[in-house]
Amino acid sequence: MRVAAPLLLCLASLANAFFPSSYLKGAPSQDLCPIPPDPYASPSQVKVKLMTALEQLTKDISELVKNDVGGTVVNVVYRDAVIWSKGFGVKNMSASGPENIVDGDSIFRIGSVTKVFTAMMMLQLRDMGSIDSLYSDVTTVLPELKIKNPFKHKRSITFDQLASHMSGLPRETPCPSIFFEGCNASFNEIYANLSRMELTYPPGTWPQYSNLGVAVLGRALEKVAGDTWEHMLERMILKPLGMSSTGIKPNVMNHLAVGYAPDGTVAKLIDIGFEAPAGQLYSTANDLSKLMMSIMNNIDPLFPSNNSLLDSETLREWMQPVYMYKDGRGFGRPWELVPITNYTLRTKGGSINGYSAEFIMAPEIKTGVVIMSSCLGCPSFRNVTERGMAMISTLSSHLFDTDLLPPVNLPLNLQEFVGSYTGKVFPGRKDVLSVAVGELHGQKVLLGHLGDFAVKLDWKPDMAKDMFQISGRGSWPLPCPFISAGMLGQYVEFLRDTSGEINGMIIEGLFPGIIFVKS
Structure with missing residues (x-):
């Protein structure tokens, strides 16, 4: 078959060179060009498939924390459910009894995981129009913020930079003994101390983890909203999510x-x-799981849930990196980005006197892990965190198991669409598209053949009787990203003659005004 345009043929050759594999039965060795699918599995199906892995996770963490003081709680989240929750250890070393065992409702301090809430409120206020832009100069609402800039370029500090550790502000708030005794200095004292300090880097040039920066962000949001940070938190996040x-x-x-x-x-x-x-x-593993689910389950605009605090466009913006290192790690707002197989985790760790916490998400596959510990400095915490990240990889390997594929919705008579379709895309030549019945993961599907590629055609009877959409759901990870941007998602409408027979097709979004006639 001839490809419809030289560009497609070029892209096909490139993708085949980089991603050689065969996904189709009953067709030449061709790659199915997919768009990222939603996981096929439901939470209950995943829990069954992961039973052995979850049992092993219980044993592993039990062994890791057996010599720890305090307690550790781990929740594994998938879609809109906590599919596994387990407590290890006790709430109080001086007490006993079954009610003393930690669980998903035990309250821990979460330290810097608090930054996720502050960043979320920043995005909410921006979307409400209270903040003109994340890249606005924060001193326009917080003129109290004065700090010496010893650098040549006198850049302004923005809301976005404060949320992503790119402001250049020093790491800690200038308040003596804040780590051990807390901070009771007045805001005016803090700002006065700051005015005598210097930026670590020019704003926007290099990441410098800064508790001070996110603290300043929170205080700027108070000025924007005319409310305290605590009250905003309660009405904008905690009450809506039932936390x-x-x-x-x-x-x-x-x-x-x-x-x-x-x-x-x-x-x-x-x-x-x-x-x-x-x-x-302070929070619980179950409360943080609610926040995690509200983020992950609303990131897809096609499948929004009812507990959205941010729309899907803002959520996708929020997941983007702000600064990346060569090893694939980096910073977001305020995410700490960690690469694992096929995915980049958005994580946020926290620690404060006596407590550690981790909030770990792979939003593309709607999976995550929440870890809480009532021991700051216990060596097992890092190992438990690594085990939690590994659990996401284990879980992801089952999300696309072919035995969980939903049934394909297809017209009763597939054969009437099969054949070659000829049209003129360029003067002086004929371009041929062909349609065939194939098999993917044991299910019959309709395939459109383009050069060395086959794309899956999804039936869209809700739009029109003979309307299909170019898709590739069913194969993961992406084997041919070079071609996906131009073709996937386009609609194919088959045409019928007066007797009801298929006699042509149009792909208006790809080849406007051109009818491909069935030969």
């Missing part, structure tokens, strides 16, 4: 997991004052 166990103080003290140092010393519950938007919050 009743999250706040700047533990709401139920008997649910609090006591924080410890590795030697068993009880950690002081400090209040970090001005820096609260960067690290003050």
